[in-house]
Amino acid sequence: MKLLSPSATSTTHISSSFFLPNGFQNHGSSSATTFKFSKNQGRCVGNDEGTQITAKFELKPPPYPLNALEPIMSQNTFEYHWGKHHRAYVDNLNKQIEGTDLDGKSLEETIIMSYNNGDILPAFNNAAQVWNHDFFWESMKPGGGGKPSGELLKLIERDFGSFEKFVEQFKLAASTQFGSGWAWLAYKENRLDVGNAVNPLATEEDKKLVVLKSPNAVNPLVWNHHHPLLTIDVWEVY
Amino acid sequence: MAVRTLLSKKTLTTVLRNDPKPIGAAITQSRGLHVFTLPDLAYDYGALEPVISGEIMQIHHQKHHQTYITNYNKALEQLHDSVAKADSLTTVKLQNAIKFNGGGHINHSIFWKNLAPVREGGGEPPKEALGWAIDTNFGSLEALIQKVNAEGAALQGSGWVWLALDKELKRLVVETTANQDPLVTKGTSLVPLLGIDVWEHAYYLQYKNVRPDYLKNIWKVINWKYASEVYENAF
Numbered sequence: 001m002k003l004l005s006p007s008a009t010s011t012t013h014i015s016s017s018f019f020l021p022n023g024f025q026n027h028g029s030s031s032a033t034t035f036k037f038s039k040n041q042g043r044c045v046g047n048d049e050g051t052q053i054t055a056k057f058e059l060k061p062p063p064y065p066l067n068a069l070e071p072i073m074s075q076n077t078f079e080y081h082w083g084k085h086h087r088a089y090v091d092n093l094n095k096q097i098e099g100t101d102l103d104g105k106s107l108e109e110t111i112i113m114s115y116n117n118g119d120i121l122p123a124f125n126n127a128a129q130v131w132n133h134d135f136f137w138e139s140m141k142p143g144g145g146g147k148p149s150g151e152l153l154k155l156i157e158r159d160f161g162s163f164e165k166f167v168e169q170f171k172l173a174a175s176t177q178f179g180s181g182w183a184w185l186a187y188k189e190n191r192l193d194v195g196n197a198v199n200p201l202a203t204e205e206d207k208k209l210v211v212l213k214s215p216n217a218v219n220p221l222v223w224n225h226h227h228p229l230l231t232i233d234v235w236e237v238y
Numbered sequence: 239m240a241v242r243t244l245l246s247k248k249t250l251t252t253v254l255r256n257d258p259k260p261i262g263a264a265i266t267q268s269r270g271l272h273v274f275t276l277p278d279l280a281y282d283y284g285a286l287e288p289v290i291s292g293e294i295m296q297i298h299h300q301k302h303h304q305t306y307i308t309n310y311n312k313a314l315e316q317l318h319d320s321v322a323k324a325d326s327l328t329t330v331k332l333q334n335a336i337k338f339n340g341g342g343h344i345n346h347s348i349f350w351k352n353l354a355p356v357r358e359g360g361g362e363p364p365k366e367a368l369g370w371a372i373d374t375n376f377g378s379l380e381a382l383i384q385k386v387n388a389e390g391a392a393l394q395g396s397g398w399v400w401l402a403l404d405k406e407l408k409r410l411v412v413e414t415t416a417n418q419d420p421l422v423t424k425g426t427s428l429v430p431l432l433g434i435d436v437w438e439h440a441y442y443l444q445y446k447n448v449r450p451d452y453l454k455n456i457w458k459v460i461n462w463k464y465a466s467e468v469y470e471n472a473f
Contacts, residue, residue, distance in 0.1 A: 080446060080447060084446070084447045085447055088447070125394045178334070178338050178417050178418075179395055179396035179397070179416065179417035179418070179437075180394075180395035180396045181395075215395070216394055216395040217394070217395075235395070235396075235438070236396060236437060236438050236439055
């Protein structure tokens with residue numbers, strides 16, 4: 001059995017001593033004998049049978065305890081949202097890609113491939129929702145809030161006028177997404193507001209911050225030249 | 239305008255339902271614009287327990303459905319103005335809000351009639367014309383229920399699952415629509431017999447993330463009498 005070293009991303013729950021007789025323990029997981037790591041691409045390799053290597057996505061825990069965002073977001077909410085919904089997306093994605101040509105790809109690759117330029121394939125919903133929720137937990141932190149600083153604040157003031165105006169615009173997008181969806185702050189590499197139009201001579205001035213909203217599982221990764229910075233889950237806000 | 243606000247919602251609905259030339263309509267008729275109001279349920283909020291909790295029914299009816307109606311009325315007023323001013327940009331921009339909020343009003347109005355307490359026939363299987371049509375099109379009622387539940391559970395995001403009559407092809411079909419799209423967006427000859435709301439707000443407080451359990455249970459309060467009426471009067 002090949003031992004892989006744990007990645008740099010650690011959570012507050014994994015103690016300094018990883019090594020236990022039966023393998024790595026992943027908090028919150030019932031399967032103690034399966035090797036589980038957080039690699040940047042969200043892959044993990046290895047299982048308890050020892051004879052077969054299967055590549056599967058794993059449910060990454062939020063980078064803080066489930067009660068860390070109280071009273072704004074309760075532990076109970078996290079137990080459902082992360083523990084059941086997010087987990088179901090991961091489990092269902094693994095089931096869906098097994099044995100297909102998506103098996104073995106990174107999460108981002110899976111998303112782009114199954115988005116299929118808009119002609120969405122079945123795995124997209126689960127893959128994108130896994131990614132979206134990972135990103136969402138990272139978009140929040142205990143003791144967070146306040147204002148950004150430095151370069152980001154400068155760009156926000158440049159592209160929205162002020163931080164307050166950005167928040168207003170973001171709240172408007174978030175509260176007007178019909179049905180299920182997400183609201184995003186993203187960095188767009190192209191000032192043109194026309195679909196996938198590319199400016200071949202893009203300069204620094206062509207890039208800007210934008211507020212976007214997307215339906216269901218869609219995220220900015222599938223729109224060329226968009227880099228998500230922050231998201232909130234607005235399923236059934238409106 | 240002032241007279242309208244003096245009437246309570248309850249009074250207004252009673253008046254609009256019972257009176258052939260009600261005050262409410264007279265006010266709106268002077269503007270030429272009908273104002274939609276929240277239809278009453280034919281049963282108490284708690285009457286569908288334990289299948290659907292009273293808490294859900296109340297919030298679903300008084301908050302969600304009411305909000306669709308409020309926003310539908312707002313959008314229609316804006317539409318009315320934009321048409322009068324020949325402001326095509328606004329007219330077209332409003333289409334999404336009208337489809338969403340108007341659709342929400344249409345769909346929920348059907349949904350309340352699709353449900354009935356057990357003591358009033360909720361859950362009693364369909365007979366006669368609709369019963370035979372179900373057997374012909376799906377093999378059995380159980381097969382239909384399985385199909386509806388499978389499609390409802392698989393629906394991604396928010397939407398509805400329908401048992402519909404295709405008037406043109408003269409057959410029954412199971413369809414799904416996204417968000418609040420009314421059934422006609424899937425086919426102009428489709429008549430909704432039964433719609434099941436699979437938005438999370440329809441079941442989450444009680445069933446949490448287990449939508450399949452909600453779908454399994456809801457058949458105990460489905461009002462097949464209403465669906466039969468619609469079916470028999472469709473042709």
